[in-house]
Amino acid sequence: MLTQLQAAQQGQITKEMLTVATQENLPVEIIRQKVAEGTVVICANPNHKNLIVRGVGKGLTTKVNANIGTSSCYPDPTPEIAKLHAALAAGADAIMDLSTGHNIPLTRQKIIAASPVMVGTVPIYEAAVAAITKYGSVVHMQKEDFLAVIEQQALDGADFMTIHCGINFKVIDALKKSQRIMKVVSRGGSFVVAWMLYNQQENPFYQYFDDILAICHKYDVVLSLGDGLRPGCIADATDSAQIQELINLGELVLRARAKGVQVLVEGPGHVPLHQIAANVTLQKTLCHNAPFYVLGPLVTDIAPGYDHITSAIGGALAGSAGADFLCYVTPAEHLGLPDLNDVKEGVIAAKIAAHAADLAKGLPSAYARDLAMAEARNKLDWPKQISLAIDPEKAAAYRKSKNKEDEEACSMCGDYCALKIVEEQIHNLK
């Protein structure tokens, strides 16, 4: 089988490229070129049967991912399916299953079966939980075990996978020399670092990278190169450990593409506002313009309970600087597993950031939507304003609760609505 990348490189137009071209209102030949050069990826595992594919990358709308999944404290898969539907209703373009609770395979299979959007996984979670169960600790995880997990997840239809291949002893060395407050905050990263330190051996995901590529190639799984050393606080942002890993990821991008495997690169994390554009530029240069998938970034550490907002600020700015894919952060971040409402709030905030970025990127479809809203607002056309809103249900509820049914303007200005006042003098303005 040819992957989307290989097909594109051979000049073939796939049905997935056609779908993306239609969604993005771009000529399919442009999509093919971008897939061929690796600046756009199409996550489309043939085993994900009900998938409607979407593209991620340069020139396309900024996409939003919602993380769901069980944890050891909340092992029941049922609420996770409800969260999937809440995320989809709020407009998520992708779902990642980060389950670490009981029966990880079953949860994943249910999520993939229920999801029309691309689904990502983090195989080391399942491999680590299995190693802990089987051998008592993640540090005893074996090569055969994690390769089997990756293959099983691909077989189940995972469209993209986060794998922390970029941590090697050069990165560990940078970490040792660093003044980091929070050494490792990535769950997958911590498993890899712990394994390496205990065994004093190279990162197995780095060492057996070619075996991983073979599996990704077989199922056309998009490899999402994880940033295990992403900064976990403002003080640690853009340090040598982070950038050393990014250099490694750039090398792995080329190795993946050489084997016909599509590849994304993941990024931070916690980054102060004035360092965000530099982070995007660095990723684009070091990683050969591979699509950039950022977690947040959160522009401050001090707002637990509001990290959907801290990350919407960072995500909008990252997107405007060229990031392609935003992983949502919910209000529950740093405090606990998100519930249904947290998922909705997280997706909406990330969609706002993505849309603000798309306006900055100059995407005509984004501008058209704002223009339509401005025209509806200018006409005091309330049904139209509500239908164009990012969350029509919330906008309608606010409107209803704060105004009389026949109110032409709104209760903020009431009789003194600027639009109405100027309207009365408009003949003098023309």
Next chain:
Amino acid sequence: MLTQLQAAQQGQITKEMLTVATQENLPVEIIRQKVAEGTVVICANPNHKNLIVRGVGKGLTTKVNANIGTSSCYPDPTPEIAKLHAALAAGADAIMDLSTGHNIPLTRQKIIAASPVMVGTVPIYEAAVAAITKYGSVVHMQKEDFLAVIEQQALDGADFMTIHCGINFKVIDALKKSQRIMKVVSRGGSFVVAWMLYNQQENPFYQYFDDILAICHKYDVVLSLGDGLRPGCIADATDSAQIQELINLGELVLRARAKGVQVLVEGPGHVPLHQIAANVTLQKTLCHNAPFYVLGPLVTDIAPGYDHITSAIGGALAGSAGADFLCYVTPAEHLGLPDLNDVKEGVIAAKIAAHAADLAKGLPSAYARDLAMAEARNKLDWPKQISLAIDPEKAAAYRKSKNKEDEEACSMCGDYCALKIVEEQIHNLK
């Protein structure tokens, strides 16, 4: 009486400058210099008896204002006092009373009496409502009427006042030639434009600017030059009408300073992300580095119900580019008058934006707070994390609702907390 500006220019250190120096952890001589050059203002009307002054401007922390006040639909002042307390509890640095309901003077007097932070007003609201009551329309408003309102508001203790002095026929001409979707969205701006178009006479606030300066001087009211032509949608941002008015405001800044009157400049509004830094640069150059007070800016039009988030994105970026003072926007914006919860949500979102900007501005106090949070988080010290949170109450409620009482980590990762896993191998890392 000398204003703060005049005192500073004469080399005097006032008790207000000392207060600001202590708050900002800066030498008082630095504060005096900045007040003298007009890059910092101290809003301190001697008639606002219970005021604890704060400074606004270059090198200081970014301040946040919360708008409250009655409207014709909600004329009762009592809920507005409750909103004042909610805004203060959430950390507002300033309150503006935008009342247009019954008995505007009484509402204002109650708000000023109850507010330990600086209070701003918009005198044209009261003058316009009075003109409508007295003459049937704002277009019949008389010079004597609005000067009397300004004097009365100053006498009541207003610390700063928004006055839309910058609209003249050059601006109206730019507006006529523009392709604007939403001509005028500022309530005060609409009163002025309607008055000018009907009477075919110059803006009285522009024409009688010296009379206004005399009152501001007498009470050391900081003049906040309003942007009546601020863009009301993304499509209208940074257009000729907006910039023509800004040029006028720059001229008025010099006229105010020449009379010893402290002055702020107000700015947009709705601005796409990629135009925000340019807007701040323009204001700083055209307005001679007067402190910049922005409303939002909102980076998209499509999120009614979430405009605290769209404006937090824009506010953080504006602040990082040099804006000094952020006016909050609540989730109720574009839909109705905010309630108590909207006020809280709005202040918190704006405080997050201001803090993110302060990190980008390199303010040591901002960095110290993030560093303390990172250290508490790294130690899994939950009481400390909660006490350092921007909203300890919400953070504590989230933590409690999602975790068992004795949970060391949190329910997101449970047994697989990255911090705990690496901690076990930390001896190998040293």
